[in-house]
Amino acid sequence: MAVYTHLGAEELAELIATYDVGELVSAKGIAEGVSNSNWIIETSGSDGTGARFILTMYERRIELSDLPFFLSLLDHLAARDCPVPGTIHDREGAAFRMIGDKAVALIEYLPGVSVDHPTANQAHSVGKALAQMHLAVDDFEHQRHQTMGLAEWDHTINRCGAEALDRIDPALADFAFDELGVLAGDWPGGLPHGVVHCDLFPDNVLMLGDEVSGLIDFYFAATDFIAYDLAVTHAAWSFERGGHSYRPEIGAALLRGYQSVRELSAAELAAMPVFVRGACMRFISSRAADWLDTPDGALVARKDPMDFVRRSQFYASSGSALFTPHV
Ligand SMILES: Nc1ncnc2c1ncn2[C@@H]1O[C@H](COP(=O)(O)OP(=O)(O)OP(=O)(O)O)[C@@H](O)[C@H]1O
Numbered sequence: 001m002a003v004y005t006h007l008g009a010e011e012l013a014e015l016i017a018t019y020d021v022g023e024l025v026s027a028k029g030i031a032e033g034v035s036n037s038n039w040i041i042e043t044s045g046s047d048g049t050g051a052r053f054i055l056t057m058y059e060r061r062i063e064l065s066d067l068p069f070f071l072s073l074l075d076h077l078a079a080r081d082c083p084v085p086g087t088i089h090d091r092e093g094a095a096f097r098m099i100g101d102k103a104v105a106l107i108e109y110l111p112g113v114s115v116d117h118p119t120a121n122q123a124h125s126v127g128k129a130l131a132q133m134h135l136a137v138d139d140f141e142h143q144r145h146q147t148m149g150l151a152e153w154d155h156t157i158n159r160c161g162a163e164a165l166d167r168i169d170p171a172l173a174d175f176a177f178d179e180l181g182v183l184a185g186d187w188p189g190g191l192p193h194g195v196v197h198c199d200l201f202p203d204n205v206l207m208l209g210d211e212v213s214g215l216i217d218f219y220f221a222a223t224d225f226i227a228y229d230l231a232v233t234h235a236a237w238s239f240e241r242g243g244h245s246y247r248p249e250i251g252a253a254l255l256r257g258y259q260s261v262r263e264l265s266a267a268e269l270a271a272m273p274v275f276v277r278g279a280c281m282r283f284i285s286s287r288a289a290d291w292l293d294t295p296d297g298a299l300v301a302r303k304d305p306m307d308f309v310r311r312s313q314f315y316a317s318s319g320s321a322l323f324t325p326h327v
């Protein structure tokens with residue numbers, strides 16, 4: 001379910017007419033995604049040969065005041081040949097418009113599909129695309145405070161409380177409180193930072209065969225340590241679903257692909273064992289809060305925080321072995 005708002009044919013045609021993209025031909029709601037309403041829009045194209053776009057209506061979670069940041073980031077990366085959808089500006093030059101009290105943006109449609117079970121070649125390409133993005137943000141002039149960092153994980157876990165966490169799983173509260181203590185003590189400082197994606201899961205990458213055709217869903221992007229973004233991607237890609245087993249060939253290929261474009265410094269490599277555990281805590285905390293906020297029987301599938309507890313425990317037991325200069 002990811003069309004929360006009904007837009008009638010007339011309303012859509014009127015909206016599309018504010019862009020120089022030809023006339024509306026069709027609009028189909030997209031089922032994937034949870035946060036926003038998305039449609040695939042087909043138009044006659046500005047030259048009459050037909051064109052396809054994604055229309056997003058921002059429903060929740062995203063602050064309107066953050067939207068110029070997210071959309072200019074897309075444009076910045078697209079202009080630097082990253083596989084990122086640029087935004088279509090309306091005839092007045094605006095990157096988003098309002099329909100009632102909701103913002104909408106028209107963005108480039110990129111081909112490709114999200115993979116469920118990546119191959120090593122695909123992980124290699126994802127590593128390369130992530131590193132390319134990290135180089136391309138070097139001259140991006142905007143910043144955004146990290147709203148999903150250590151302080152927020154701590155706040156979220158405390159807000160849930162031990163009793164509620166234990167209702168999700170009897171091992172969750174002890175794990176989360178202990179781990180937050182470790183992370184607070186060991187969190188690195190003084191490393192290269194910039195604007196990073198922070199949520200590059202397989203469902204936010206479009207692929208054509210082994211190649212990355214699209215990086216999407218930048219709505220958690222924030223200013224943070226660059227290597228932390230690689231850690232998020234490593235934690236999101238390198239395990240079987242459920243977090244029960246690590247896929248060494250995927251983790252290694254991701255790192256190799258990344259370092260073929262941007263080499264990690266010794267200090268960044270040394271920080272990776274903590275960053276991957278931080279990445280796990282990021283998703284443990286948000287998943288736990290979402291789990292408790294989602295009523296039983298709701299249509300939205302709940303994501304299991306224990307999946308990332310298992311990933312975190314694997315990382316803790318591996319220490320620095322996964323992140324040596326020779327991987
Ligand atoms: N630029 C694009 N080109 C092609 N398809 C896209 C594009 N952007 C989004 N999609 C498709 O729309 C789906 C939903 O997009 P997205 O994941 O951004 O939704 P969301 O509700 O904002 O995100 P989420 O709930 O996952 O945080 C994607 O899975 C993808 O299939």
Ligand SMILES: N[C@@H](CCO)C(=O)O
Binds near residue numbers: 199201283286287303
């Ligand atoms: N990608 C995240 C959801 C966005 O916070 C997860 O799988 O938990």
